[in-house]
Amino acid sequence: MKLTALVLCLALMIPAAAPTETERYVALTFDDGPSGRFTRRLLDGLMEREVKATFLLCGYRMRQYPEITARIAAEGHEIGLHGYSHGAMDAMNRAQLDREIRDCLDLLPEGCAPAFLRPPGGKSGREVRGAAEDAGLALLAWDVDPRDWATSNAQQVEKAVLSKVRDGDVVLLHDMSDSSVEAALVIVDTLLSQGFRLVTVSQLAQIRGVPIVPGRNYSRFPPV
Numbered sequence: 611m612k613l614t615a616l617v618l619c620l621a622l623m624i625p626a627a628a629p630t631e632t633e634r635y636v637a638l639t640f641d642d643g644p645s646g647r648f649t650r651r652l653l654d655g656l657m658e659r660e661v662k663a664t665f666l667l668c669g670y671r672m673r674q675y676p677e678i679t680a681r682i683a684a685e686g687h688e689i690g691l692h693g694y695s696h697g698a699m700d701a702m703n704r705a706q707l708d709r710e711i712r713d714c715l716d717l718l719p720e721g722c723a724p725a726f727l728r729p730p731g732g733k734s735g736r737e738v739r740g741a742a743e744d745a746g747l748a749l750l751a752w753d754v755d756p757r758d759w760a761t762s763n764a765q766q767v768e769k770a771v772l773s774k775v776r777d778g779d780v781v782l783l784h785d786m787s788d789s790s791v792e793a794a795l796v797i798v799d800t801l802l803s804q805g806f807r808l809v810t811v812s813q814l815a816q817i818r819g820v821p822i823v824p825g826r827n828y829s830r831f832p833p834v
């Protein structure tokens with residue numbers, strides 16, 4: 611074997627994306643969708659930047675936008691559940707909770723096996739934890755919340771995230787308005803320029819060696 615070929619072979623054997631201690635990660639999460647053009651615009655922007663995110667979807671919206679739901683999965687993003695009706699899960703009885711979860715699962719694209727449930731508003735309790743656990747789902751909270759749903763000012767959302775975000779954080783956003791999508795893409799560009807990697811929540815847990823256990827609650831995955 612010629613030396614150049616040998617060097618090439620050795621180079622190919624080295625995993626290109628092996629995480630190092632200096633690498634920093636953030637998981638962006640988007641609640642309440644899929645919506646129409648907002649989710650499409652967000653997906654276009656994420657694809658352009660080769661970035662993956664996590665979408666916590668509502669059942670009644672998956673029913674309305676099955677093609678966008680399928681696109682989210684096909685493009686390698688993670689899908690989690692956000693309830694069927696977006697009703698307050700902490701006020702539901704066990705039968706209602708089971709139905710909310712089952713009706714969402716029925717609408718997911720084939721082969722999509724979600725790991726997380728994020729109850730609307732993050733409102734949980736013993737019943738919600740029990741229903742999630744029995745469905746094989748962990749609960750997903752967050753630790754950076756720019757309250758993007760309460761403003762149409764994208765810069766305000768960008769600043770709220772970028773001034774707080776740290777390695778291992780889960781950021782809460784919504785793909786439900788132009789300002790949220792605009793802010794999300796600026797946040798992605800800024801974090802990428804700072805050397806962060808944007809990954810799904812399950813990827814982040816795996817990178818940090820944190821097992822995802824059904825019924826447990828997760829909000830961030832800091833470096834150990």
Ligand SMILES: [Zn+2]
Nearest residue numbers: 641642730731
């Ligand atoms: Zn919500």
